[in-house]
Amino acid sequence: MDLVLNVADYYVLTPYVYPASWPEDGALRQIISLLVLTNLGAAVLYLGLGAISYYLIFDHNLKKHPHFLENQVQREIKYAMTSLPWISIPTVALFFAEVRGYSKLYDSVDDSPLGWPGLFLSMISFLLFTDMCIYWIHRFLHHKLIYKLFHKPHHLWKITTPFASHAFHPVDGFMQGLPYHIYPFLFPLHKVLYLALYIFVNIWTISIHDGDYRVPDSLTSVINGSAHHTDHHLFFDYNYGQYFTLWDRLGGSYRHPSALMGKAVLLMHDKQLSKSYCK
Numbered sequence: 518m519d520l521v522l523n524v525a526d527y528y529v530l531t532p533y534v535y536p537a538s539w540p541e542d543g544a545l546r547q548i549i550s551l552l553v554l555t556n557l558g559a560a561v562l563y564l565g566l567g568a569i570s571y572y573l574i575f576d577h578n579l580k581k582h583p584h585f586l587e588n589q590v591q592r593e594i595k596y597a598m599t600s601l602p603w604i605s606i607p608t609v610a611l612f613f614a615e616v617r618g619y620s621k622l623y624d625s626v627d628d629s630p631l632g633w634p635g636l637f638l639s640m641i642s643f644l645l646f647t648d649m650c651i652y653w654i655h656r657f658l659h660h661k662l663i664y665k666l667f668h669k670p671h672h673l674w675k676i677t678t679p680f681a682s683h684a685f686h687p688v689d690g691f692m693q694g695l696p697y698h699i700y701p702f703l704f705p706l707h708k709v710l711y712l713a714l715y716i717f718v719n720i721w722t723i724s725i726h727d728g729d730y731r732v733p734d735s736l737t738s739v740i741n742g743s744a745h746h747t748d749h750h751l752f753f754d755y756n757y758g759q760y761f762t763l764w765d766r767l768g769g770s771y772r773h774p775s776a777l778m779g780k781a782v783l784l785m786h787d788k789q790l791s792k793s794y795c796k
């Protein structure tokens with residue numbers, strides 16, 4: 518995050534916003550800047566990528582589904598935009614620790630313990646680590662004592678649109694985002710790669726809510742795509758994963774997606790769904 522902060526300082530904040538007497542490395546100044554940048558960045562990524570996906574990828578026929586709510590898109594956006602500022606507060610605490618040098622983030626490939634292969638390995642380990650953590654956090658959020666407190670709002674949407682992707686209770690949103698922020702405190706990671714991965718996870722989160730069920734045939738049992746996550750929203754106790762089906766298989770919660778077995782979501786029998794609705 519210090520890359521973003523440095524660019525913002527250099528081009529905008531130092532010349533136009535803060536008084537010259539307030540040094541760039543002042544703690545309060547960094548916290549205020551990080552809060553503004555985190556909220557702006559989150560809103561731009563969510564609304565920008567969400568809109569691209571909604572207009573170019575989302576199957577608008579899904580809006581005819583009996584369980585698509587009235588004004589659902591507006592409600593998803595309103596819920597997400599209300600939660601994001603709250604999520605940003607603890608997130609900025611972690612970004613601040615990063616900026617103050619407490620993470621294992623590094624600037625140059627020369628600092629990578631294994632050179633370029635190290636960058637490739639950290640990309641793989643980032644995906645595997647965060648996938649594992651999100652699986653267990655998500656499963657924990659479904660525990661009957663926790664579910665209604667924090668995770669239920671995200672399951673209000675049975676037929677999701679790309680804008681449901683970030684529509685979480687603030688505690689839910691922060692907990693499921695935590696693995697991304699914890700990783701660079703535990704493992705070395707290139708700063709530019711971290712930014713790229715951060716954008717990627719936002720795109721992925723949107724993509725599993727976009728109603729586009731296409732996954733190459735050979736990967737349908739490996740990749741947790743939109744079809745898998747749609748079944749999570751519909752049937753509740755399955756497919757908690759983020760990128761891969763690995764942990765759902767190990768944890769006994771894998772369900773091969775209905776949409777990939779020729780059962781289009783639009784045609785699903787309501788009786789099949791009613792079981793999950795009482796939850």
Ligand SMILES: [Zn+2]
Nearest residue numbers: 655659668749
């Ligand atoms: Zn869930």
Ligand SMILES: [Zn+2]
Nearest residue numbers: 671726746750
């Ligand atoms: Zn979801």
